[in-house]
Amino acid sequence: MANYYEVLGVKPDATQSEIRKxxxxxxxxxxxxKHSNNPLRELAEQKMKEINEAYEVLGTPEKREEYDSGVHTERSYHYSDRASQNYDILIxxxxxxxxQRLWGKTIEYCTQAIAIDSSRYEAFGIRGIAQSSQNNHSKAIEDLETAIRNGGQDDWIFAQLAFSHAELGNHAEAITYIKKAMQVGSREPNYLAFLAIQYEKLGSQTEASNTWNELRSVDPNNETLKQRDQVWKVGGAYVNKKDVGTTAAACATCILCDLLCNCC
Known part of the structure; x- marks a missing residue:
């Protein structure tokens, strides 16, 4: 069971008024x-779940008394509640x-949080996605991998790690991490689209086709899918269907089939 006093950042002898505050x-x-439409919404939701669970117990005198009489009173509490509060504020x-797309400020806040407590994962994870947004993908990978080592298992961490690897041309690693994101989270449409593209980058056409078909079945109006359906893929290049006639497109497909057959 979680240490509810640590979750709220209060001491075991805190008053009900202090706990409510x-x-x-x-x-x-x-x-x-406050964090809608960005990868950190999931983190905020998880934090709120933990906070509400702790307050449900500590904010109710009867439940708090029962909680305090359990095994938690036998532990030695080590609190630096001010540091914990400062870390939470920085996060x-x-x-x-x-x-607000203030990447530099995001990195600055996270770096300060890491100086307070480098054993937690949130600051490394958030700094990682901010580094990625600045196209510092090597630094992003380093931070995101540290977040995972510190216990971070949120799907947004693995998804961002996949994206940074893809940007560096590490498509096999990108596939590994986006699959992990779907494993700990769900097979979200955007994850499926990303996975299909990575398969195409590696030339794994069967896997790519299967993944596009799965995406089509769960989200036929997906924007990435619509864009993909507007092009032919010939070798490593994409040709817009509007730029070629039906015959030309068919010929391009035949050429690709010949190339694949010759490789077998």
Missing amino acids: RYRELVSLYHPD ANATESYS
Whole structure:
């Protein structure tokens, strides 16, 4: 069971008033509506789930008494509640800066948070996606891998790691990590589209076709799928169907088939 006092960042002898005040502060920092339409929404939702669970117990005197009488009272508590609160504030500021596309500010907040506690994963993960947004993909990979070593298992971490590897031409690694993202999360349409493209980059046409078909079955109006359906893939190049006639497109397909057959 989680240590609810650590989750809220309060001491075991905190008053009910102090617990309520801290809860309101955390809600204002992590409410998912403040982090909509960015990869960190999932992190905010997870944080709010943990915070609500802790407050449900510690904010109710009867439940708190029962909790305190359990095994948790037998542990030695090691608190640096001020440092914990500062870390949480920096992470909240980083997520807000990221949603505003302030990559440099995001990195700055995360670096400060890491200086407070380098054993947690959130700051490394957020700094990683900000590094990626600045096209610093090698640094992004380093941060994201550290986030995973520190216990980060959120799908957005693996997905961003896949993207950075793809940008560096490491398509096999990109496939590995996007599959991991789908394993810990779900087979989201955008993940499927990314996976199909990586298969194409590696020349794995059967896997690519199967993945496009899966995407078509779950999200036929997916924008990436629509764009893909507007082109022919010939070797390593994409040819827009509007730029060629039906006959030319068919010939291009035949040429590709011949190339594949000759490789067998």
